[in-house]
Amino acid sequence: MNLADHTTLGLGGPARAWATAATEDELIEAVQKAERDGPVLILGGGSNLVVADEGFPGTIVQVTTSGLAVDGDTVTVAAGENWDSVVRRTLAAGLPGLECLSGIPGLAGATPIQNVGAYGSEVSDTIRGVRVFDRQTLKTSFFPNDTCGFAYRSSMFRGDDRYLILDVTFGLGAPAPVRYTELAATAGQNPSPAEVRNAVLALRRGKGMVIDPADPDTRSAGSFFTNPVVPADRVPDGAPRYETSPGLVKVPAAWLIEQAGFAKGYHGPGGARISAKHTLALVNDGTATTADLLALAREIRDGVHATFAITLHPEPAQSRTPRTCQWRQRAALSRAAGASRWGSRRAAGAIGIRARPRPPRSAGERTALRKLFVLRKLVAPRIETLRFWRFTFHNVGRSPQCEKFPQSANATLRINPTRVRPQCANGVNELP
Numbered sequence: 001m002n003l004a005d006h007t008t009l010g011l012g013g014p015a016r017a018w019a020t021a022a023t024e025d026e027l028i029e030a031v032q033k034a035e036r037d038g039p040v041l042i043l044g045g046g047s048n049l050v051v052a053d054e055g056f057p058g059t060i061v062q063v064t065t066s067g068l069a070v071d072g073d074t075v076t077v078a079a080g081e082n083w084d085s086v087v088r089r090t091l092a093a094g095l096p097g098l099e100c101l102s103g104i105p106g107l108a109g110a111t112p113i114q115n116v117g118a119y120g121s122e123v124s125d126t127i128r129g130v131r132v133f134d135r136q137t138l139k140t141s142f143f144p145n146d147t148c149g150f151a152y153r154s155s156m157f158r159g160d161d162r163y164l165i166l167d168v169t170f171g172l173g174a175p176a177p178v179r180y181t182e183l184a185a186t187a188g189q190n191p192s193p194a195e196v197r198n199a200v201l202a203l204r205r206g207k208g209m210v211i212d213p214a215d216p217d218t219r220s221a222g223s224f225f226t227n228p229v230v231p232a233d234r235v236p237d238g239a240p241r242y243e244t245s246p247g248l249v250k251v252p253a254a255w256l257i258e259q260a261g262f263a264k265g266y267h268g269p270g271g272a273r274i275s276a277k278h279t280l281a282l283v284n285d286g287t288a289t290t291a292d293l294l295a296l297a298r299e300i301r302d303g304v305h306a307t308f309a310i311t312l313h314p315e316p317a318q319s320r321t322p323r324t325c326q327w328r329q330r331a332a333l334s335r336a337a338g339a340s341r342w343g344s345r346r347a348a349g350a351i352g353i354r355a356r357p358r359p360p361r362s363a364g365e366r367t368a369l370r371k372l373f374v375l376r377k378l379v380a381p382r383i384e385t386l387r388f389w390r391f392t393f394h395n396v397g398r399s400p401q402c403e404k405f406p407q408s409a410n411a412t413l414r415i416n417p418t419r420v421r422p423q424c425a426n427g428v429n430e431l432p
């Protein structure tokens with residue numbers, strides 16, 4: 001079965017094996033069984049996935065579980081429920097809170113992973129907790145909101161295949177605040193939650209952000225790049241700026257891309273182009289390959305970097321070889337992807353955005369990476385006991401795995417007690 005038929009981009013080659021799981025037990029069993037045979041990729045709605053043209057050299061486990069339980073203002077939703085249907089049904093049940101997140105494609109189980117957000121709302125605003133199956137301990141557990149490490153388009157579930165999300169519990173009842181001027185103008189004065197939903201859907205349709213087979217601009221993975229967070233003194237002149245924390249400013253990636261010379265509709269190699277409606281969405285015009293799309297993504301990233309010395313980072317998920325995978329399987333996967341060292345190229349088989357040969361590391365890089373490893377493996381699990389930590393590493397900028405760090409600058413890692421994983425200064429969670 002081709003993954004192109006299961007991703008909103010319409011891209012991706014075949015998978016070696018495929019399993020569909022309609023109940024929680026089936027889901028857990030399917031993942032455990034598939035793990036014994038090699039890499040596993042959990043598939044939701046495929047709206048945030050870029051899969052290589054070569055496909056996935058393992059098993060796809062497709063989540064099709066269902067169920068939405070309401071208990072007062074608490075709503076628990078199975079991972080396989082369609083997200084927009086959850087928004088619609090909770091509003092119909094008189095439980096507002098999710099209306100600003102209307103029209104986001106995909107399934108409920110994926111929403112905590114990148115803390116989906118739109119129009120000033122994020123799922124983490126209403127999530128009470130996430131129930132998961134831990135693929136390492138083989139136990140199910142419930143993570144309350146403040147242990148999920150939620151941040152801008154990020155959480156502790158992102159970039160880590162350890163947790164299989166089973167269901168998500170929301171606390172609803174309070175209408176979402178209308179923070180965006182554009183949304184307030186469309187929704188009118190004192191809009192009801194239903195009016196907010198309609199306004200959001202109308203705005204999103206105008207930008208090609210609601211999946212519509214009749215609209216070729218929706219053959220995308222949504223926003224391809226996250227908005228970079230940069231030190232205040234590095235914000236380009238004239239750029240819109242939103243302060244996220246003292247000294248750090250979020251800059252719209254769309255503004256950077258346009259100012260770097262990439263207009264809406266810009267055609268990259270082959271059949272990949274920028275959406276005619278939304279600068280952040282990269283679109284398959286129907287003839288593209290994943291290689292075309294990634295070439296366009298690199299062209300844009302490099303163009304923005306050349307103009308502003310700011311590196312954009314992709315938002316869509318990179319599928320990974322699971323931690324539980326045997327080293328032999330990892331080695332085979334990486335060799336297939338042309339990697340020079342197996343341990344570092346796990347993701348390359350499924351997505352090509354970083355799939356280029358890595359130059360040898362300098363002694364400084366090796367030291368920095370060792371420190372990062374210690375930080376992740378030893379310190380992070382214990383950070384509930386810490387108030388606030390700030391680390392500064394030198395020389396990590398030269399590693400392609402740390403390409404989020406400017407070449408010559410120091411990388412500053414910050415941890416606070418609500419974040420269980422280290423996070424880079426620019427908000428990207430892709431540490432080596």
Ligand SMILES: Cc1cc2nc3c(=O)[nH]c(=O)nc-3n(C[C@H](O)[C@H](O)[C@H](O)COP(=O)(O)OP(=O)(O)OC[C@H]3O[C@@H](n4cnc5c(N)ncnc54)[C@H](O)[C@@H]3O)c2cc1C
Nearest residue numbers: 042044045046047048106107109110116117165221222317
């Ligand atoms: C047109 C369009 C508009 C979009 N607009 C927005 C937007 O406004 N805001 C926003 O934040 N995002 C947006 N997105 C991105 C996307 O819709 C969301 O990230 C969505 O939550 C992805 O859900 P999915 O079920 O399709 O996940 P998939 O693409 O199937 O999977 C994404 C990742 O999550 C993992 N995963 C999925 N389900 C589970 C599970 N149960 N347990 C463990 N891992 C799992 C997958 O392995 C993969 O790594 C948009 C996408 C498109 C195509």
